[in-house]
Amino acid sequence: MKKRARKRKRLKRMLLLFGGAAAFAALLALFIVLIVRLSCHKPEPTNAVATAAPSPYETALPTETPTPVPTATAKPPITDDWYAARTDLLEQYVRAFGGLSDESEIRARVAGMAIDPAQKRVAFTFDDGPQDDLTDAVLDICEQYNARVTFFIMGRHIVGHEPQLKRMLALGCEIGNHTWDHADVETLTAEQMRQQIEDVNRTLFSVLGYRCHLFRPPYIRYGDKGSETRNTLIGILRDNEMAIVNHTRSSHDTYSTYSADRIYERCVAETDELGHGLHNSIILCHDKTEKTVEAFRRIVPTLQERGYQFVTVSELLYCSEDGFHVGWIYSKAD
Numbered sequence: 001m002k003k004r005a006r007k008r009k010r011l012k013r014m015l016l017l018f019g020g021a022a023a024f025a026a027l028l029a030l031f032i033v034l035i036v037r038l039s040c041h042k043p044e045p046t047n048a049v050a051t052a053a054p055s056p057y058e059t060a061l062p063t064e065t066p067t068p069v070p071t072a073t074a075k076p077p078i079t080d081d082w083y084a085a086r087t088d089l090l091e092q093y094v095r096a097f098g099g100l101s102d103e104s105e106i107r108a109r110v111a112g113m114a115i116d117p118a119q120k121r122v123a124f125t126f127d128d129g130p131q132d133d134l135t136d137a138v139l140d141i142c143e144q145y146n147a148r149v150t151f152f153i154m155g156r157h158i159v160g161h162e163p164q165l166k167r168m169l170a171l172g173c174e175i176g177n178h179t180w181d182h183a184d185v186e187t188l189t190a191e192q193m194r195q196q197i198e199d200v201n202r203t204l205f206s207v208l209g210y211r212c213h214l215f216r217p218p219y220i221r222y223g224d225k226g227s228e229t230r231n232t233l234i235g236i237l238r239d240n241e242m243a244i245v246n247h248t249r250s251s252h253d254t255y256s257t258y259s260a261d262r263i264y265e266r267c268v269a270e271t272d273e274l275g276h277g278l279h280n281s282i283i284l285c286h287d288k289t290e291k292t293v294e295a296f297r298r299i300v301p302t303l304q305e306r307g308y309q310f311v312t313v314s315e316l317l318y319c320s321e322d323g324f325h326v327g328w329i330y331s332k333a334d
């Protein structure tokens with residue numbers, strides 16, 4: 001009896017020991033599985049955007065090397081349709097006003113006006129013309145360097161300056177509306193405003209077959225936001241499928257204290273006093289003083305050497321994320 005009881009006791013101890021070891025092994029295994037699972041549980045990136053999102057801590061860190069010079073590396077959204085329409089229109093102008101009749105020569109000239117989306121762009125604008133010699137001089141520079149600019153002309157200057165206007169279009173330049181006789185929009189009635197704008201468009205169309213889509217108000221005055229003047233103006237521009245073009249930077253070429261050298265320095269500075277970069281900017285000049293022409297003659301090669309393309313305002317806008325929208329007010333492209 002005693003022997004059997006001892007045997008049972010030993011068996012019980014063995015079972016307890018064995019059970020404990022098994023339980024310990026099971027716990028250990030569970031612990032290992034948990035550790036392995038935790039160490040492997042990193043969220044998989046669902047797409048490239050998620051992984052590219054910067055950490056808030058990283059953005060808070062001061063950057064050692066600030067890069068104020070803008071670069072155009074991302075491809076802007078130039079659509080094939082817009083580019084085909086642009087090519088077609090440019091070929092029409094070269095055919096009509098460029099002195100070429102051979103179709104392959106016309107195509108080759110327009111091919112030379114191509115836009116490289118990966119390169120930086122700037123839109124120079126010349127107001128108050130056309131004039132005889134000074135507008136010719138600006139166009140000579142455009143032709144020499146294959147540069148395109150935008151001329152905001154006055155309606156009363158159209159008749160008598162047809163050769164300059166035709167040459168603008170043949171060189172791929174753009175013509176914008178600067179009212180019939182440099183009227184201050186803020187002093188006009190709605191009817192006068194419409195006449196000042198639509199008379200220019202009508203005359204441009206009858207002389208050149210050209211449809212104008214840009215309006216630059218003289219003195220850059222177009223009423224405060226929400227004012228009756230602004231609302232009336234925007235309404236007229238919408239009716240005519242036009243947008244307002246302000247500027248990013250003025251060349252200050254109408255200041256008597258600004259020499260050709262100062263105009264040049266202002267226009268080629270990578271950043272202006274407000275921190276706006278040159279890429280995608282709209283620069284205000286006038287084709288009515290010799291010093292502006294003198295400065296522009298140096299500005300074009302300087303900026304082309306830095307990789308800038310001279311484009312029209314419409315090209316600048318269509319090549320940007322913003323695009324062109326009727327009734328909008330643009331001071332630069334974004």
Ligand SMILES: [Zn+2]
Nearest residue numbers: 127128218219
């Ligand atoms: Zn003006």
